[in-house]
Amino acid sequence: MIVTPSFRWKFSAAVGGALLVVAACFLPLPGAVALATAGGALITAAGLGFFLGPPPAPVRVSEGERLEAMADAFQEGMLDLYSLYEVGRTISASLDLDQLLTTTMKRVAQTTGIESYGLFVLDEEKNGLVTKSVSGAAAQTLEQLTLGPGEGLAGRVCRTRLPEMHTGTAPMSWPDVPRSTRSVIAVPLIGRDRPLGALLLYSVSPSAFSERELAYFTAIGKQLSIALDNATQHHRAMELSYHDALTGLFNRRYLEEALETEIRRAARYTVPLSLNMVDIDHFKVYNDTHGHTRGDEVLRLVAQRLREQTRTADIVTRFGGEEFVLILPMTTKPHARLVAEKLRAVVASAAIDAGEPGGKARLTISVGVSTFPGDAATASGLLQAADAALYAAKDRGRNRVEAFNDTNG
Structure with a gap:
């Protein structure tokens, strides 16, 4: 040699x-x-x-x-x-799910030269795979695609948990493969105990991929699976840490962070921001009389009414005990007061089972309103203003709405 x-x-x-x-x-x-x-x-x-x-x-x-x-x-x-x-x-640089998927696929495209791909991720609420990241010829046809269980090539590799490579001279029949595709690699993304999604790579040329490239993208898929699983677990943990277990509303921790963000946005764009602080009237008496189980039902019912009567942009939180706080972006004080009056009327119309034969308890709330920047320029100041207005509503007979002004302060 x-x-x-x-x-x-x-x-x-x-x-x-x-x-x-x-x-x-x-x-x-x-x-x-x-x-x-x-x-x-x-x-x-x-x-x-x-x-x-x-x-x-x-x-x-x-x-x-x-x-x-x-x-x-x-x-x-x-x-x-x-x-x-x-x-x-x-x-490995991020646990934020959206950032992870976007930056990773950009890096894959840069290092491999792949121009067309589709990344599909399991959405538990939709019970199927949804498109999370697409590029090239796949973008136009796959951007809003949702696949049912086992549907498409992505669904198949998720079910079998095995990567596949296909080539041909005619369009392929799967809904997640663009009609211009003549070669495709599909790699399942598998977490600790379940499929998480699939990565599909497309080419308009027949026989564009080799066994070496299949092995390479399978390795990419394994790395992505681990990171996706970690990011999903992190996202779930964050969701739990930001939500009240009893009512399903955002909790006080989330309120404090969200309120700081909304105040900065309101200041930047010179728009109003209002708070409604809600308290269930005589809740302690009801709780002591009918028991904590009935009291929990009342808290859940009020939470449901608050969610139903607010906009998507509004943030409904459980402040603690029987108190709730609503963040109302781009809302003036008169409008916030109208929202509070609507909430008060809706809750007052609800019949609550008192736990006795034929017995119904009347449920009412009191609401305090404050507005940025007129009442306060900080998150803590805005909460204190709403609390002062709420105290005034209770002091003046309950089942009413009061807005903060100089006499409250």
Whole structure:
């Protein structure tokens, strides 16, 4: 076997680059980036050497060609390794679900040159797969697509949990494959205990993908599955931490964060923002008389009425105990007062089971209204103003609405 000096250099550079990329995986991020970049440069240089360097000596041509082919395959594998490292670094950078999916698919497109893809994610509320990220020819036809259980190529690989590769000269029949597609790779995204979605990659050319590319995108899919599972779990934990378990409304923690955000938005665009602070009248007496189970039912009923009577943009929260706070964006004080009066009337019309034969309890609420920026310029100040107005409503007989003004303060 004859090995040329050119081949030795190219092979050594590819191996050295690969070792640098692998070593980067075990270092802190700043050092890892530098080391991986150097490794990638060596691998790329080795690849260019194959095209720009002098040809091997014309001795035992078949043996030389075999070695060159082996080196090409090795160099391609190293490039795949470096590309996987880059994608993996992008995937691990975020637990925000939407940001994770968007940035990861952009990175995949950059490192692979893939122009058309569709990323489908399981939506439990819709009981199917929904499109989360699309690009290229897939964008126009797949952007609003929702697939039922097992539907489409994405649904099939989710069910079988096995990647697939297809090619042909005619349009494919799956609804999640654009009609211009002649080659497609479908990779399932599998979490700890269930399918999470599927990644589909499209080409308008027949036989555009090889087994090597199928293996590469399967590896991408496994990385994406882990990150997607972690992001989903994180999202669920955040949802639980922001919601009241009894009523399903946002809790006080969410209220405080959302109110700060809405005040900044109102100040930036010079628009009003109002609060309605709601308290159930005589709730302690009802709770002590009829028991905590009946009291919980009352809290859930009031929460339901508040949700039903507010806009999508409004934020309904349980402040604590029998108190609720509604954030009303772009709402003046007169309009906020009208909203509060509507809420009071709706709750007063509800008949509450008192737990006795034929017994019905009358339920009423009192509401305090405050508005940014006239009553206060901060979140805490706006809450204090609404609380003062609520106290005035209770002091003046309950089952009424009061708006904050100088006499309250």
